Amino acid sequence: MKEINNLSRRRMLVSTGGAMALAGLGGMGSVSAQSAVPAAAAAKPKALPGYAAWKDIDSMIVHSANTIETRRAAFGSSVITPTNRLFVRNNVAPPSEDIVKDPDSWKLEVGGVVKPRTFTVAELKTLGLQAVTIVLQCSGNGRAWFPSKPSGTQWTVGAAGCVTFTGVPVAALLEAVGGMADGMVYMTGTGGEEIPAGLDPNTVMVERSVPISAVKDAILAWEINGEALPLAHGGPLRMIVPGYTGVNNVKYIKQLAFTKEQSPANIQQTGYRFAPLGAKGATTQASIWEMPPKSWINLPSDESKPIPAGQVQISGVAMGGMSAAKSIEVSVNGGKDWQKAEFIGPDLGPYAWREFVLSAKLDAGKHQLASRTTNEAGQSQPEERLENNRGYLNNSWRDHMVTITVA
Amino acid sequence: MKEINNLSRRRMLVSTGGAMALAGLGGMGSVSAQSAVPAAAAAKPKALPGYAAWKDIDSMIVHSANTIETRRAAFGSSVITPTNRLFVRNNVAPPSEDIVKDPDSWKLEVGGVVKPRTFTVAELKTLGLQAVTIVLQCSGNGRAWFPSKPSGTQWTVGAAGCVTFTGVPVAALLEAVGGMADGMVYMTGTGGEEIPAGLDPNTVMVERSVPISAVKDAILAWEINGEALPLAHGGPLRMIVPGYTGVNNVKYIKQLAFTKEQSPANIQQTGYRFAPLGAKGATTQASIWEMPPKSWINLPSDESKPIPAGQVQISGVAMGGMSAAKSIEVSVNGGKDWQKAEFIGPDLGPYAWREFVLSAKLDAGKHQLASRTTNEAGQSQPEERLENNRGYLNNSWRDHMVTITVA
Known part of the structure; x- marks a missing residue:
């Protein structure tokens, strides 16, 4: 937790001063990234991969077979992101579709507990039931706006969505196995991706550790937005750690262990670290775990389509990260002046995002x-x-600004 | 409002005594209806009509081209009903699919206000934005369990769903037209169905009036669960009256008027009335407006499939009607004993339903x-x-009971 505290402190320093001088540059970066990305997507439209063929193609930007983004204007204004518009991001190609054909028979091995054992999903379903609405967001969402041009998918806002996952609380599972073994510090989940023969598993496997403070709200989910969890989103069973970035929500989880150390997998040791510009990832740097507060405007957001002058409803989404979004402000002049906007619609809890609206007269x-x-x-x-080598956790309001034309 | 008060009083009388003697009979009715309905559906599976071809057929029971029910086990446990599993009920065949091709150009005429005028949906979108999660439920949901065998679709639980509608508050629209004209008592919406030439419009048109007390929470919606409102659910624009039964949420609304009298349409005058057994509908009877509290168990609910003995998570949905569901009890012995169950998942406001669960050991x-x-x-x-001639508003807990086999 010390790592995150350091990160929060640095974040605080940046948000309260210092970097203000960069404002103009940031604004320019924002505008160019906004117009560049849709143009590139339009020029070379890619097809959806088979495992995600059911997505609403008109709502998506297909970066690659493992990176599919929601278009900014496609989130809707109903809080929950429709599953067929939710982004997809896989670190490794997904396993065979066969694993979701009989989801109840999928097996989870549970270790680092008093009574280690294996459960089928059918057995997990007898232990408890909880539904939790969360913002699922890729660690690199907003990477497109980093001036340092970090490698990785150039996400703008659409590697995020607000969805309801339903499953068994990890706390209920722990009760069934007599609790954690003594001295455990992390909850470590292992994904069910196939490891090609001959490779060091640590170089490929998706195994992530989070502090055990996350156990409180974590669930093992078999359902998303009312439907059986599809392969694209980690079915038959996914670790859900509310408030934590996407990678920590291990897909097709096959092993859950309470551990004294973080996973030895590269994705934990050196991947997803808050590394300084130019530096490689290392365990001395903060792991990308908790999400910071963030908001952005979804409508109007089409920079190429003028809207009529007069009253305009400016709307978007706001998330608090590890606690609920409490207030939201909107500026119509690039951040010079701010007005209090209004949250609308249902409040789905601290890990969900809120819809907001500001009614403004625009000339x-x-x-x-x-x-x-x-x-x-x-x-x-x-x-x-906050600059970092891989472009994680971008929550700059300036980067997320949109420039619209009023006719 | 007096009508509803009378209805509430009658309801209270029934719920607090009197009808207890019928318990055994009610139980038998429940079991036979449960097993009969799926069997009939399996014997003669019907295809989805074109306008609803995008529904998840495996989750639906197609009664007819205008009456499509959600299967009891298909609601999921994530509060919101996926749109592709939401029931459909049309009083009249829907208009052409053409009307949802350019939804922003759909026109709404507004009358009974200080400054009557017509708005396009694009114009409505500049007036305000609100999202509201409601239980949308057909007035006749649960009709299958009335021993009097009322005419109409034999719905069990699936003519209901919990969905988020997004649109403009009627209150914001009223502000834009200078408020209601003096002395208005009802809000009357007219559907965009085509009236065949030569017919008296009153015999066909879907025009419903609700008390103006409903204005407070009502919206005109163009979006459902984050997506543009499809024709099947009343797109391009639908009146949403939270807490009121489905028919009051006028689809493809083309006219909204504040009126001194209720609509002269048959569907208002004699249709959807709380008529005594054997009596025809009449304006002297309560109009079917507000929904009463109701709950049912969704899982386990398959009466033909035994489940293993031991711990079982019994889950379902509970709605409060015009106020939030406050508490929920579950019985595992046909209503002899009751245990307090737990609400789970997010609370989406007073008009939504809550998911609930009881963990029980079943032999x-x-x-x-x-x-x-x-x-x-x-x-x-x-x-x-409450018996009534057309089988409306069934919220009997005994009727909604399921009988499961534990092996």
């Missing part, structure tokens, strides 16, 4: 629309991103 | 599982339905 011309949120813990979305 | 044998809820206003789900 003809260009307008830079921005939003910034503050969570229950008092953390505010900063003006500037 | 081998047959078990009658029942649930009953009480809302914030103190109204409890009664043991027996």
